[in-house]
Each structure stands twice: as structure tokens, then as C-alpha cells.
Amino acid sequence: GQNIDQPTEMTATEGAIVQINCTYQTSGFNGLFWYQQHAGEAPTFLSYNVLDGLEEKGRFSSFLSRSKGYSYLLLKELQMKDSASYLCAVGTNAGKSTFGDGTTLTVKP
Amino acid sequence: GAVVSQHPSWVICKSGTSVKIECRSLDFQATTMFWYRQFPKQSLMLMATSNEGSKATYEQGVEKDKFLINHASLTLSTLTVTSAHPEDSSFYICSATVRSSYEQYFGPGTRLTVT
Numbered sequence: 001g002q003n004i005d006q007p008t009e010m011t012a013t014e015g016a017i018v019q020i021n022c023t024y025q026t027s028g029f030n031g032l033f034w035y036q037q038h039a040g041e042a043p044t045f046l047s048y049n050v051l052d053g054l055e056e057k058g059r060f061s062s063f064l065s066r067s068k069g070y071s072y073l074l075l076k077e078l079q080m081k082d083s084a085s086y087l088c089a090v091g092t093n094a095g096k097s098t099f100g101d102g103t104t105l106t107v108k109p
Numbered sequence: 110g111a112v113v114s115q116h117p118s119w120v121i122c123k124s125g126t127s128v129k130i131e132c133r134s135l136d137f138q139a140t141t142m143f144w145y146r147q148f149p150k151q152s153l154m155l156m157a158t159s160n161e162g163s164k165a166t167y168e169q170g171v172e173k174d175k176f177l178i179n180h181a182s183l184t185l186s187t188l189t190v191t192s193a194h195p196e197d198s199s200f201y202i203c204s205a206t207v208r209s210s211y212e213q214y215f216g217p218g219t220r221l222t223v224t
Contacts, residue, residue: 091211
């Protein structure tokens, strides 16, 4: 079966750093995705990790450990506009992705 | 690049009627399109996988006779919700991929309200 866990909610302060964790147990692994989704909108792609290690892209970084079934998304220099839901998704087979329930991040001034 | 559109962006229909939602890849040919449903404060639930020229593959628990999917070309897939009921009210999102890539490009979503 497929199981993806991430915290339901997180709160952080503007300008700070926040780390959103994701653990997974899936049948098949073809990479791990992070998406950002603002309320009422479709998800937008943030990052893709298929090999172990850290991928940095501007204020956002994503880490993967395949042996531990673990990933995190790191957001630096938080801005109010970063308040959104962050979805962890695992590419399983046939191009499919299985999504976690998402972490709602609230950035406070 | 990699833009996916959906039409309509929102629709209100009466119970018992059918609604068609279109998903188009505007600047690329999508080998596969996915249809998701998302209820408030919940994650995306995959409904079906659609490949051009072949029948859609539905996830367990999704009624294929109720949610008709037609993938007419490499740039267009449609989802028809037949005999809609209030419990079908949801946010429907499509996504598209290109061959050999697992990255999904999402459409903006369609909010369906059945009264």
C-alpha cells in the first residue's frame, strides 16, 4: 500500500526558516515531489528529488533519504505569501504520484 | 512552457444533470493526463489515469460509468460527471505529463457545485 505522512499544520514567523517533514512507505519509488497549493488553486511544482541529498532552489530546498523513506522541504526567509498548503508526493509507477494530505503553513508577521 | 488549462473554472448545476470538464495542454503534447478530486482541507485523490487513444484506468472506488473520461488527442482530455449529485460537489483538477517524466503539470482546477 501507499502511506505518506506529513504534519497537518505548522506556524512560523516572517523571516524565519521552517522545515516540513515527509515520511513515506510506497510500493515503488520514482522520485519525491513537493508542491505548493494556495487555497482554491491548483498545486504548483516546487521540487523533485530522485537521488539522496539536498536540492537547493532559491529560498526553497528539498532533501531526500531513500533508505529512510524521508524527505523535507526547507523554506528560508519566510514571506507572508508562503502561507499555503505544501504537498509531498511520491512518484510510484506508470507516471502516477501518490499525495500526502498536505501541511498547512501559516506565516505570521 | 508546460501550461495546462481547464474549462470551466467553476460550474453550478442542478442535481441529475451532467457536467463536462475539459483539460488541455496548451504548449506540449501530454502522453498521460490524470484527473483528481479534492474536497475541502483534504489532499488530492486520484480518480483516473487517461492515455490518448485508450480507455482510462480508474482508481478503486471510482465509478467509471459516472465519471466518463475521454482522451481524444494528445492535448485534450474531458471528464464528464453524469447524473451529478450534491456529494459530487468538489474541486476537480487535471494534470498532464510528458513521456519519461514524472513531473505533473496541473490545470487551475474546476470547482463543481451541485445544487
